[in-house]
Amino acid sequence: MTTARFEGRTVVVTGAASGIGSEIARLFFEEGARVLGADLDPTNVPAGVSAFRADVSLEVDVNSMIVAAIEEFGHIDILCNNAGIGSVHDVLGCTVDEWDRLFSVNVRGVFLGTKAALPSMLERGYGVIVNTASIAGMMGLRDRAAYCATKGAVISLTQQVAVQYAGTGVRCNCVCPGTVDSPWVGNLLAQADDPVVARERLVARQPLGRLGRPTEVAKAILYLASEDASFMTGSSLVIDGGMTVA
Numbered sequence: 001m002t003t004a005r006f007e008g009r010t011v012v013v014t015g016a017a018s019g020i021g022s023e024i025a026r027l028f029f030e031e032g033a034r035v036l037g038a039d040l041d042p043t044n045v046p047a048g049v050s051a052f053r054a055d056v057s058l059e060v061d062v063n064s065m066i067v068a069a070i071e072e073f074g075h076i077d078i079l080c081n082n083a084g085i086g087s088v089h090d091v092l093g094c095t096v097d098e099w100d101r102l103f104s105v106n107v108r109g110v111f112l113g114t115k116a117a118l119p120s121m122l123e124r125g126y127g128v129i130v131n132t133a134s135i136a137g138m139m140g141l142r143d144r145a146a147y148c149a150t151k152g153a154v155i156s157l158t159q160q161v162a163v164q165y166a167g168t169g170v171r172c173n174c175v176c177p178g179t180v181d182s183p184w185v186g187n188l189l190a191q192a193d194d195p196v197v198a199r200e201r202l203v204a205r206q207p208l209g210r211l212g213r214p215t216e217v218a219k220a221i222l223y224l225a226s227e228d229a230s231f232m233t234g235s236s237l238v239i240d241g242g243m244t245v246a
């Protein structure tokens with residue numbers, strides 16, 4: 001009998017009630033881990049996952065999330081800083097409030113989660129952090145000024161944390177998804193003048209001829225969190241159907 005890959009492991013996932021985060025939490029649970037799933041509204045975290053309400057932009061919430069996970073599981077092996085929000089403006093159209101809101105969730109959220117989980121990981125000499133960045137952090141996408149800037153910052157922080165804690169037993173990597181068919185993209189399309197045409201345009205950018213699936217990103221995240229990726233730290237794993245190389 002083979003043991004489940006994450007049997008005995010403990011995991012915290014943010015943004016676990018929808019899309020990519022929900023798939024991450026579900027797959028970790030399926031593969032034997034004990035999982036705490038945090039979200040602004042955690043009602044819909046997958047079955048078997050402990051639901052926790054947290055706004056990742058707030059230090060008090062993130063600290064409580066990590067304390068709750070340690071109280072429930074004893075320690076944290078894996079942290080997935082996945083929660084994120086979008087913005088569809090160029091620099092001229094982006095208000096200062098929108099810029100700050102994006103940075104507070106997409107960048108401060110990753111910083112706070114990492115800061116709160118690291119002491120317990122360093123104490124035990126084991127920990128894996130996987131951040132959800134985006135190909136938007138590697139290239140300029142039209143009408144995504146704040147979004148591109150935040151995801152570039154997530155990639156940089158991933159690299160810095162990887163180097164800072166190399167040799168301590170803590171690894172830190174990120175994934176860079178392309179366009180993924182999550183509720184987020186559904187909402188974006190619903191706001192377009194013609195959602196069908198807008199979807200066709202997104203698909204047309206993809207060499208593989210379709211959008212990604214949340215589970216395809218989640219599987220890459222589980223790989224980075226697994227011992228199969230034991231020589232990976234500071235990496236940005238691109239999962240984009242070939243979009244960045246076309």
Ligand SMILES: NC(=O)c1ccc[n+]([C@@H]2O[C@H](COP(=O)([O-])OP(=O)(O)OC[C@H]3O[C@@H](n4cnc5c(N)ncnc54)[C@H](O)[C@@H]3O)[C@@H](O)[C@H]2O)c1
Nearest residue numbers: 015018019020039040055056083084134177179180182184
């Ligand atoms: N869908 C894509 O095309 C795509 C592409 C590249 C990267 N990403 C990244 O993947 C991550 C997940 O996106 P998704 O497509 O699954 O989106 P989604 O909107 O389906 O899910 C995001 C979840 O995060 C939660 N969330 C938002 N703000 C939060 C906050 N302040 N605190 C706690 N939870 C919060 C939401 O409630 C939601 O449940 C994001 O970081 C996003 O930037 C998505």
